[in-house]
Amino acid sequence: MQEFDVVARIQELCQARSWTYYRLAKESGIPYSTLSTMLHKTNVPSVPSLMKICNGFGITLAQFFSDQDEAAKLTTDQKQCLVIWDRLDSTSKELALVYMQGLADRQEYKPSKK
CATH class of the missing domain: 1.10.260.40 (lambda repressor-like DNA-binding domains)
Structure with missing residues (x-):
């Protein structure tokens, strides 16, 4: 070992x-x-x-x-996000997560057109 x-x-x-x-x-x-x-x-x-x-x-x-090199399995965009993420302090990370969740929720909500 x-x-x-x-x-x-x-x-x-x-x-x-x-x-x-x-x-x-x-x-x-x-x-x-x-x-x-x-x-x-x-x-x-x-x-x-x-x-x-x-x-x-x-x-x-x-x-x-x-x-294992988990980063090798990531796309270029995912790697870029992680590089930026690692530069953030804990407060900024919290804000980024809330913002990303808002974007995901907005994308999932698609009002029906009449």
Whole structure:
């Protein structure tokens, strides 16, 4: 069985999102000093810390440990949406979801023409 490098995965996810470690700390609710120690001293984070990190990234633990490249299955438009999504803060993400739901509801509602 191949050993999973948790610290490298965190670094990979930050790089993919163009996030600084400060941004990850803020999104995760983990003190920057704690996160920095984990990443630079290569201390493996505890499960509760890793769950906070995953929540900050907006992914599940299963997605964190997945060895499959899920992005390879996405269309160009879907990838673009995710790139933009990753740049948003939590409030903007909430607003984006509400807006998208409104668009979907509007599309589903088609009044009958007389």
